[in-house]
Amino acid sequence: MLNQDVPRVSILLTCYQHMRYLPAALDGVRAQTFQDFEIIAIDDGSTDGTREWLAQQSGVTCIFNEVNLGTYETLNVGLRAARGEFIAVLNDDDLWEPAKLERQVALLDAHPEVGLVHTGGHFIDGDGNRTEGNPLGFAFPRFETGDILLGLVYENKIIASAALARRACFDDLGGFNRSYFGSGDWEMWFRIAEHWHVGFVDEPLTMYRVHGANASHKLEKIWRDDARLREWMAPRLEDLSDRFGPEDIRRAQAFNQAALGTVLTLNGNPAGGRAAYGRSIRLNPSRLKSYARYVATFLPAATFRKLL
Numbered sequence: 001m002l003n004q005d006v007p008r009v010s011i012l013l014t015c016y017q018h019m020r021y022l023p024a025a026l027d028g029v030r031a032q033t034f035q036d037f038e039i040i041a042i043d044d045g046s047t048d049g050t051r052e053w054l055a056q057q058s059g060v061t062c063i064f065n066e067v068n069l070g071t072y073e074t075l076n077v078g079l080r081a082a083r084g085e086f087i088a089v090l091n092d093d094d095l096w097e098p099a100k101l102e103r104q105v106a107l108l109d110a111h112p113e114v115g116l117v118h119t120g121g122h123f124i125d126g127d128g129n130r131t132e133g134n135p136l137g138f139a140f141p142r143f144e145t146g147d148i149l150l151g152l153v154y155e156n157k158i159i160a161s162a163a164l165a166r167r168a169c170f171d172d173l174g175g176f177n178r179s180y181f182g183s184g185d186w187e188m189w190f191r192i193a194e195h196w197h198v199g200f201v202d203e204p205l206t207m208y209r210v211h212g213a214n215a216s217h218k219l220e221k222i223w224r225d226d227a228r229l230r231e232w233m234a235p236r237l238e239d240l241s242d243r244f245g246p247e248d249i250r251r252a253q254a255f256n257q258a259a260l261g262t263v264l265t266l267n268g269n270p271a272g273g274r275a276a277y278g279r280s281i282r283l284n285p286s287r288l289k290s291y292a293r294y295v296a297t298f299l300p301a302a303t304f305r306k307l308l
Helices: 022-030 050-055 071-081 100-110 167-173 184-193 219-236 246-266 270-283 288-296 301-307
Strands: 009-015 037-043 060-064 086-091 114-124 163-166 197-209
Touching: 009 022, 009 071, 022 037, 022 050, 022 086, 037 050, 037 071, 050 060, 060 071, 071 184, 086 100, 086 167, 100 114, 100 163, 100 197, 114 167, 114 184, 163 167, 163 184, 167 184, 184 197, 184 219, 219 246, 246 270, 246 288, 246 301, 270 288, 288 301
Parallel strands: 009 037, 009 086, 037 060, 114 197
Antiparallel strands: 086 163, 114 163
């Protein structure tokens, strides 16, 4: 018999120094057409009034970290408290359209092979206005429904606030890697994609806010994350012949090594970058960009950055 007191969805509302945006985020949760959820707000040490405001909100379970734990350990704190069948992440500066959870739960119910489903969306500015163009240098990320594992080698196209995952994914694979600064969600999605398909709701249901405090603006930390992620991915791409063709695998491996070469060079290790570019060339000799980047590693660091 099902326990009617257990919600189907646990919403992990991660909070840190965004009191200006937090009320709108919570309003978007409360306006959902799918209402079988619990809200777990985890604050990671805010000093801007966030904690005091959250403590006054009805229907919200509040967890206040005693010290700043960072993005991914804060999510793990929320996972340990969550009771739902599905886990949603909402960063306190992002917004949801009312039908988001309803569409995602329906897809997961209809497709047991899907472990995670994300939605389309658009970028907004600090005032909540839709931002035209690509303010972060890329269109709003999206993967079509299916086996996206090799796609995740090329880039992370799943916004954390757009994701809804089965609790079973975390039970089976563990939580987020707390040692990452900003790429821990990318690693988590990759681990999920190793075992499940990923679904996509092709509707603009998530709004990602772009402002000066976004973690994605802290490039040096992201580059260090990306070097670790690329090195971690490399051995996991070696035995995928049961899922992908050999040429697709080699192209993905070559791209991964080239991306590793770039971030190693950006991190002040051009010799390591050259070695990675060399591996990329051996895997895919027709990838001309790897040759050009290999040569560029001999140039001053500032020049290398300008050539990217």
